[in-house]
Amino acid sequence: MVTGIIDVGSNTIRLSIFKHEKNGSFYSLISEKSVVGLVGYVSKGELSTKGIARLCRCLTDYMSIVKNLDVDEVHAFATASLRYVSNAKEVVARVLDVTGLKLELLSGDDEAHLSFVGARHSTGIEAGLVVDIGGASCELVRVTKGVAGESYSIPLGSLSLSLEANRGIFPKKNSVKEMNSIINKRLKEVSSIFKKETKTLCFVGGTARASYRVAREFEGGNGRLIEDWELADIIEGYEKQNVELIQAIRSAAPERVFTLLAGILIMRAIIKQSGATELLVAKSGVREGYLIEKVIGN
Numbered sequence: 642m643v644t645g646i647i648d649v650g651s652n653t654i655r656l657s658i659f660k661h662e663k664n665g666s667f668y669s670l671i672s673e674k675s676v677v678g679l680v681g682y683v684s685k686g687e688l689s690t691k692g693i694a695r696l697c698r699c700l701t702d703y704m705s706i707v708k709n710l711d712v713d714e715v716h717a718f719a720t721a722s723l724r725y726v727s728n729a730k731e732v733v734a735r736v737l738d739v740t741g742l743k744l745e746l747l748s749g750d751d752e753a754h755l756s757f758v759g760a761r762h763s764t765g766i767e768a769g770l771v772v773d774i775g776g777a778s779c780e781l782v783r784v785t786k787g788v789a790g791e792s793y794s795i796p797l798g799s800l801s802l803s804l805e806a807n808r809g810i811f812p813k814k815n816s817v818k819e820m821n822s823i824i825n826k827r828l829k830e831v832s833s834i835f836k837k838e839t840k841t842l843c844f845v846g847g848t849a850r851a852s853y854r855v856a857r858e859f860e861g862g863n864g865r866l867i868e869d870w871e872l873a874d875i876i877e878g879y880e881k882q883n884v885e886l887i888q889a890i891r892s893a894a895p896e897r898v899f900t901l902l903a904g905i906l907i908m909r910a911i912i913k914q915s916g917a918t919e920l921l922v923a924k925s926g927v928r929e930g931y932l933i934e935k936v937i938g939n
Contacts, residue, residue: 643670644936645707646928647700647717649744651680652776652800652900653847654696656703657928658712665937667929673706674847675699676896679722680777680801686727693732697739704740718745718931720752721778725796749794753780755930756845757789762933763925769841770834770915773926774848774907776800776900779827781834781911784843793831797824799848799897799904810898811882820903824910832914839915845926848904851894853922855901858889867920869912872905 642662648655654675661667677699682692700717707715717736723729723746736744747755756773760766767787773780777798783791806819828835844852844867856871859878878886879902890898897904912920 643712645712645715648928649719649722651722654699688726700740717742718747753782753792755927757782759926759930760843760845760923763923766843771843773845795827797827799900802903803900820906835914839917841919842917843921845923849922851897854893855889858893872909
């Protein structure tokens with residue numbers, strides 16, 4: 642069976658098409674990504690008319706791709722992109738009218754759980770924290786003996802933080818300090834999840850994958866591990882406007898040039914709070930989790 646999964650995020654909208662078998666195995670056929678930045682179109686708690694139009698245009702393009710392929714079914718969901726807007730029902734109705742897609746709104750708990758399912762699929766994490774940093778939210782899940790436990794979703798993301806505190810590609814004076822202040826304040830709300838000893842952090846999502854790619858380009862190395870000192874070097878490179886870092890970002894993650902710094906600051910704050918020493922970057926996340934949990938049913 643072939644299934645399309647569309648993930649409407651606050652920064653990017655993604656289409657993944659999977660081939661899956663009755664035994665639960667699956668693999669990716671196609672992956673498309675569009676940087677739409679929906680959170681930038683939220684004003685006074687509402688997604689603007691222009692933001693809705695950009696969303697519908699992107700989804701229409703994706704449906705054109707799906708129709709040209711032998712896809713059996715398509716599922717679409719939205720995370721923090723619509724979770725925090727007051728006109729979400731209006732947006733969902735408009736999407737259905739324009740594209741024919743029934744857009745499912747995932748709660749923070751749902752997103753956290755599906756991120757865990759996807760992360761466990763690719764890393765086999767048995768104990769620690771799964772952390773999914775998106776454009777406008779961050780999900781944290783405590784894992785014990787391979788099972789998800791305590792989880793939180795907080796309004797803290799790479800794009801929303803960039804818009805809130807950093808007006809430009811490179812940080813202005815005190816902007817890193819301001820971003821760290823915001824991060825620490827939001828993480829205080831979920832401080833209980835850091836009370837248990839944590840050896841392993843498993844990062845999920847586009848921010849983590851982009852950070853990993855830039856670190857490999859900037860520092861070298863391989864494997865699915867990333868080091869805290871590599872993240873620190875990238876932050877320093879931003880502050881000094883290091884030419885080699887600029888080239889690494891252009892090569893490995895050009896679409897993240899505005900949001901990467903904020904995402905890495907969030908990652909480093911969580912590393913510090915948790916005291917973790919092993920940092921994994923998962924190849925799969927919420928879309929794979931959705932496929933496993935809600936489509937395959939495994």
